[in-house]
Amino acid sequence: MSAASSDLLTLVAGIFGVLILASAIGYVLQQRLSPNGSNAAIENLNARIKAWWIMVILIGIAFVAGRIGVLVLFGFCSFAALREFVTLINTRRADHWALAAAFFIVVPLQYYLLWAEQYGIFSIFIPVYAFLLMPIISVLRGDTERFLIRIAEVQWALMICVFCASHVPALLTLNIPGYDGRNVLLIAFLVIVVQLSDVLQYVWGKLFGRTKIAPKLSPSKTVEGFVGGVISATLIGAALWWITPFTPVQAGLLAFIITLMGFFGGLVMSAIKRDRGIKDWGNLIEGHGGLIDRLDSVVFSAPIFFHIVRYWWSL
Amino acid sequence: MKAFTTKAAAAAIVVFARAVTAVRAIWPEEGLPSRPCVYFANHSSHGDFVLVWTVLPPRLRRQARPVAGAEYWLKSRLNRFIGRDVFNAVLIARERDQRTEDPVTQMAAAIDAGSSLILFPEGTRNQSEAPLLPFKSGIFHLVAARPDIDLVPVWINNLNRVMPKGEIVPIPLICTVTFGSALRLAPDETKDVFLERMQTALLALSPKPAGSGE
Numbered sequence: 001m002s003a004a005s006s007d008l009l010t011l012v013a014g015i016f017g018v019l020i021l022a023s024a025i026g027y028v029l030q031q032r033l034s035p036n037g038s039n040a041a042i043e044n045l046n047a048r049i050k051a052w053w054i055m056v057i058l059i060g061i062a063f064v065a066g067r068i069g070v071l072v073l074f075g076f077c078s079f080a081a082l083r084e085f086v087t088l089i090n091t092r093r094a095d096h097w098a099l100a101a102a103f104f105i106v107v108p109l110q111y112y113l114l115w116a117e118q119y120g121i122f123s124i125f126i127p128v129y130a131f132l133l134m135p136i137i138s139v140l141r142g143d144t145e146r147f148l149i150r151i152a153e154v155q156w157a158l159m160i161c162v163f164c165a166s167h168v169p170a171l172l173t174l175n176i177p178g179y180d181g182r183n184v185l186l187i188a189f190l191v192i193v194v195q196l197s198d199v200l201q202y203v204w205g206k207l208f209g210r211t212k213i214a215p216k217l218s219p220s221k222t223v224e225g226f227v228g229g230v231i232s233a234t235l236i237g238a239a240l241w242w243i244t245p246f247t248p249v250q251a252g253l254l255a256f257i258i259t260l261m262g263f264f265g266g267l268v269m270s271a272i273k274r275d276r277g278i279k280d281w282g283n284l285i286e287g288h289g290g291l292i293d294r295l296d297s298v299v300f301s302a303p304i305f306f307h308i309v310r311y312w313w314s315l
Numbered sequence: 316m317k318a319f320t321t322k323a324a325a326a327a328i329v330v331f332a333r334a335v336t337a338v339r340a341i342w343p344e345e346g347l348p349s350r351p352c353v354y355f356a357n358h359s360s361h362g363d364f365v366l367v368w369t370v371l372p373p374r375l376r377r378q379a380r381p382v383a384g385a386e387y388w389l390k391s392r393l394n395r396f397i398g399r400d401v402f403n404a405v406l407i408a409r410e411r412d413q414r415t416e417d418p419v420t421q422m423a424a425a426i427d428a429g430s431s432l433i434l435f436p437e438g439t440r441n442q443s444e445a446p447l448l449p450f451k452s453g454i455f456h457l458v459a460a461r462p463d464i465d466l467v468p469v470w471i472n473n474l475n476r477v478m479p480k481g482e483i484v485p486i487p488l489i490c491t492v493t494f495g496s497a498l499r500l501a502p503d504e505t506k507d508v509f510l511e512r513m514q515t516a517l518l519a520l521s522p523k524p525a526g527s528g529e
Binding site for chain 2: 079080083084086087091093096097099100103104282283284
């Protein structure tokens, strides 16, 4: 067995261990405190743990299926996230073809470019080409009502849900000396650090949270949860250095950046939800809300993480 | 053989509708009536009754029949197959002078035979900016003939954005179908009061439009 697959196996065993432990704790809590499902927090916790199992298994299958599996999985995530986003924005009849192009041309093409490893066009396709072509398609219908708002919102939807999200599987295209065939572990590193940071901020906040950090945006986020979550996720990131091409200090530093971006990504996406007057982006994942509710911190950290690694580690 | 193809077509339509719209149903607290009833919904897209039909639990779906315009659903072989065989629609003639049967009699007969109806009291697709068009009086005459039938308001949200009139490519946006509590005709209720009450009940299920925060 190669070092890469034995590392992956160790990692999978570790993740399963954590999930089994979480499920056991959830079960005991439910038996003790909420035998008839009366405690909403515990019911939500168990729904989340169940959803975690499904997500880990899906990502696991994608990893086993290799590059195509990962691209299909994230391509689907982009599609589903875009659908949640566009459902909530201002669009009019005149945007019909622009939206059809976003779903059926931009999403597949962006992931095809990753498959073809065309980094040059991949990195500008949405910010340049989609940015210019979307309003052109819309303007042909001659509807000027709220035009700037409409095209800006579609562009934002594409940037967040497709461009940013596609930087997670883009990690597979990096060519890092001495790290051949192990790039999938970079995805694992990013996803584990971001998601654990979210969970740990929640846990620290529940245990010690006193001072609200952004009461207008997200009443559950506290300074104590933020500091505790960032520090513990950074330490876990550092401890995962063995699956990355980084030294422990570098891994910790990158985990710190990922965590910060994730936190602020969550805040920005909360602000959009407030603006739209909704609580969750959708209902795809039980206990988590929509897909974007789970992805918000990943999409903000992925491009930054990708470019740091690309600049300093890749050929 | 025919039963098999209609079942397969019905299953394919459900899968397709769910894939495109990721449709989610929102039920009233007390659940849907288990006896035959009339689901009445807003109408803005050809796919409206497909969506209501798709989200109904299978047991209730089997007894539900959409009420639809005969001239459209008898137009071609495919339309006939979908309208008559797959959905078993109660087909009524829109033009008064082409009628051989009274629509209210047709609907009442379907109810008497144990079916539920999916009805669009606006009578036609709403292409206006107004949330609802005025109701036609058919629903009143139906409940006047069958006063103990439950009326369930159903708000279909977003489907008009998925497939606006005249477009051929659907945009896969998320749709919701919200069912309200069952209503009945009150004794001595006049037509206008009744129709007004039904419209209010239906409108009450509509969410605030996206972008209303501005």
